[in-house]
Amino acid sequence: xxxxxxxxxxxxxxxxxxxxxxxxxxxxxxxxxxxxxxxxxxxxxxxxxxxxxxxxxxxxxxxxxxxxxxxxxxxxxxxxxxxxxxxxxxxxxxxxxxxxxxxxxxxxxxxxxxxxxxxxxxxxxxxxxxxxxxxxxxxxxxxxxxxxxxxxxxxxxxxxxxxxxxxxxxxxxxxxxxxxxxxxxxxxxxxxxxxxxxxxxxxxxxxxxxxxxxxxxxxxxxxxxxxxxxxxxxxxxxxxxxxxxxxxxxxxxxxxxxxxxxxxxxxxxxxxxxxxxxxxxxxxxxxxxxxxxxxxxxxxxxxxxxxxxxxxxxxxxxxxxxxxxxxxxxxxxxxxxxxxxxxxxxxxxxxxxxxxxxxxxxxxxxxxxxxxxxxxxxxxxxxxxxxxxxxxxxxxxxxxxxxxxxxxxxxxxxxxxxxxxxxxxxxxxxxxxxxxxxxxxxxxxxxxxxxxxxxxxxxxxxxxxxxxxxxxxxxxxxxxxxxxxxxxxxxxxxxxxxxxxxxxxxxxxxxxxxxxxxxxxxxxxxxxxxxxxxxxxxxxxxxxxxxxxxxxxxxxxxxxxxxx
DNA sequence: TCGGATTGCCGAAGCCTGTCCACACAGGC
Numbered sequence: 001x002x003x004x005x006x007x008x009x010x011x012x013x014x015x016x017x018x019x020x021x022x023x024x025x026x027x028x029x030x031x032x033x034x035x036x037x038x039x040x041x042x043x044x045x046x047x048x049x050x051x052x053x054x055x056x057x058x059x060x061x062x063x064x065x066x067x068x069x070x071x072x073x074x075x076x077x078x079x080x081x082x083x084x085x086x087x088x089x090x091x092x093x094x095x096x097x098x099x100x101x102x103x104x105x106x107x108x109x110x111x112x113x114x115x116x117x118x119x120x121x122x123x124x125x126x127x128x129x130x131x132x133x134x135x136x137x138x139x140x141x142x143x144x145x146x147x148x149x150x151x152x153x154x155x156x157x158x159x160x161x162x163x164x165x166x167x168x169x170x171x172x173x174x175x176x177x178x179x180x181x182x183x184x185x186x187x188x189x190x191x192x193x194x195x196x197x198x199x200x201x202x203x204x205x206x207x208x209x210x211x212x213x214x215x216x217x218x219x220x221x222x223x224x225x226x227x228x229x230x231x232x233x234x235x236x237x238x239x240x241x242x243x244x245x246x247x248x249x250x251x252x253x254x255x256x257x258x259x260x261x262x263x264x265x266x267x268x269x270x271x272x273x274x275x276x277x278x279x280x281x282x283x284x285x286x287x288x289x290x291x292x293x294x295x296x297x298x299x300x301x302x303x304x305x306x307x308x309x310x311x312x313x314x315x316x317x318x319x320x321x322x323x324x325x326x327x328x329x330x331x332x333x334x335x336x337x338x339x340x341x342x343x344x345x346x347x348x349x350x351x352x353x354x355x356x357x358x359x360x361x362x363x364x365x366x367x368x369x370x371x372x373x374x375x376x377x378x379x380x381x382x383x384x385x386x387x388x389x390x391x392x393x394x395x396x397x398x399x400x401x402x403x404x405x406x407x408x409x410x411x412x413x414x415x416x417x418x419x420x421x422x423x424x425x426x427x428x429x430x431x432x433x434x435x436x437x438x439x440x441x442x443x444x445x446x447x448x449x450x451x452x453x454x455x456x457x458x459x460x461x462x463x464x465x466x467x468x469x470x471x472x473x474x475x476x477x478x479x480x481x482x483x484x485x486x487x488x489x490x491x492x493x494x495x496x497x498x499x500x501x502x503x504x505x506x507x508x509x510x511x512x513x514x515x516x517x518x519x520x521x522x523x524x525x526x527x528x529x530x531x532x533x534x535x536x537x538x539x540x541x542x543x544x545x546x547x548x549x550x551x552x553x554x555x556x557x558x559x560x561x562x563x564x
Numbered sequence: 565t566c567g568g569a570t571t572g573c574c575g576a577a578g579c580c581t582g583t584c585c586a587c588a589c590a591g592g593c
Contacts, residue, residue, distance in 0.1 A: 024577080025577080026565045026566095028565080029565035032565090032566085033565090060567095062567075063566090064565055065565075065566085100583090100590070103589095104588080104589060104590090135584075135585055135588065135589080136584085140584070140585095337593080343593095367593070370580085371579095372579045372580050373578045373591090373593075374578065375579090433592060433593070
């Protein structure tokens, strides 16, 4: 068993303990252990298998969790978890994912009504039975019903980082190329499609220790679930001469394929997953690579990220496709957190990790004071931090650190810190973290006012969405984008796999309205810094070139290009 | 439950605000 799966079991246990009303410190220990193991490069299984090693040497792993780990590796669970699963249905955990329901309420629902599925819960709300309980009412019933509907919509979809990790593990093993929505860079993915010409690939796939529940196992296709999360993976055998055609077909999108086939028909060809054929005599014209198919159709090569039938075929025909930004174009990361607020590392550790990635500059942007739970900085701490950074830079380090802040935008659009303190800092990201369900007009005014603040260089995670979890807040995007363009405030493309915000349609729109962009990670740990390539993928889906993105510039030009 | 001290026990602890219902719970990164 791999570390992420072990971490998931520990975190799930913590959820159950919370429902059970256990000692908060105990719960916290499980959460901490889960997060430590999740990010650890070394396998827990290897450490436990080595008699010379002691896993309790790892910070946060004591005797209790060490013994749980041994049990988990041996049989997938441990006594404490078994005991709780005997008392609460595993579906209780699903209920925790419905906004408005926390551990206390879930427990009450179970004790009062034996609610064990979301179906039960929905019925209870529809029958207006929830309101019979103390401190519950019509509003909550409505909220829960909405939450369930939303949850069902997103169920069965996975975040891009999860699917990428699985693809990175399986693809080399099977000699396969990922296709489907992962290849297009969609922010969430329903299932993973892998194409291969390697002879024993299907066999290898089905024998893989983490593959289970085979749904199909023919000679051309195998389909099964992978890992504890149950991501569906489809592996297809494709003859080498059809690989390009199959890649085209299985990468999609469906609308793009339809348009591409129409183009083929117009030129007297037929296009399918086996190749491009002349209609008159059924001769194969192309099929081994996508490039030769596109070329035969008189098109420039269309990068997968653009294949949404949003004008890419016309652009490819007229040679007006943009030269899309590449991960190697990125020179800096302008949004990250340290232990000063809710990050896990010091600013020196973040700087070292960023340097290792090849960045030339970073901004440290911890939270501001109104985000109390994150220990946000007040004016005094912010100014002191700016001084500390000046001192750091005085040593002429290879990587330049900018003193920054992710400053909360208050409800009325004012900044959380005084202008004087903000002016001391090199780089201010302005973000919304509260009052996310304002009426659109009020939210628009709020953002417009935030942009007025002279220190603000970029609008952080501009729609506030959290994938599979929370919708974007509502405002008049065009109005804010026009103002941002006029004031020289950039839009962030937040690369955190949970956010990926802005997303493609709004990136494209903002660019049309004259906006510039900054691709940042919002890292809370050194390992998050490598997420910038997800942001680059979003930028590509938004048709951006390096010249649209300010942090592709060398430091001096970057500083000159941001508002000042 | 962990870690560290006091070695069989104690301290740890993001906190503030809105919602919905009647004071507690959930949510914010």
